[in-house]
Amino acid sequence: MRKLFNFFSSSAAPASPPVQVERTGDHSELQLALLAHLEHCYQLAEHALQQRxxxxEVGFRLRGRSAGTAHLQQNRLRFNPVLLQENPDSFIASVVPHEICHLLCHRLYGRVKPHGREWQTLMLELFQQTPSTTHSFSTASVTPTGVSYLCDCGELKLSIRRHNKVLRGQSHYACRRCGQRLQQARQG
Known part of the structure; x- marks a missing residue:
């Protein structure tokens, strides 16, 4: 089980228990800013909805092209630290309320569509955000480029998923043009 520490540990107790953060070492200034905005968003929601x-729990280990995810049953949010670093202002302003609305929706309405009417209403009325299901951040730095394979035609790229299937012996791939079985290119 992950060790957690309380992010807000001042003498004045907040209205609700403080945010729980995965203990992964020191948090960057951006991560601390995100956590402060997260608390601000919760305070706005509590004031508007008159409910605590x-x-x-908040983690910064999300990988890939997703900016954030909400795990409803575990009351957990995960954020992508690379996309946060590359797009700090818009990430904090849009992704944090987006993911919080998923958790609030679950608490208020139970099982509903992830980006349904209830979620959209919370986004608009609580945070004055246009409900959007996807972000528009560049994902070039977090998108895998693939693994190089060779055939008689030249070099091809296989996705990481297909490459892993080859490594496990679950699949073999052939070139669509020449029909030759692909062989992984030698590294370096």
Whole structure:
């Protein structure tokens, strides 16, 4: 089980339990800014809805092209540290309320569509955000480029997923043009 520490540990107790953060070492200034905005968003929601909400566990280990994810049953939020670093202002302003609305929706309405009417209403009325299901950040730095394979035609790229299937012996791939079985290119 992950060790957690309380992010907000001042003498004045917040209205609800503080945000729980995965203990992964020191957090960057951007991560601390995100956590502060997350707390601000929860306070706005509590004031507007006249109801207290438990603070989620927050992690910064999300990889890939997703900016954030909400795990409803675990009351947990995960954020992509690379996309946060590359797009700090818009990430904090848009992704944090987006993911919080998923958790609030689950608490208020139970099982509903992830980006349904209830979620959209919370986005608009609580945070004055246009409900959007996807972000528009560049994902070039977090998109895998693939693994090089060779055939008689030249070099081809296989996705990481297909490459892993080859490594496990689950699949073999052939070139569509020449029909030759692909062989992994030698590294360096």
């Amino acid at each position: 909400f438990p603070r989620p």
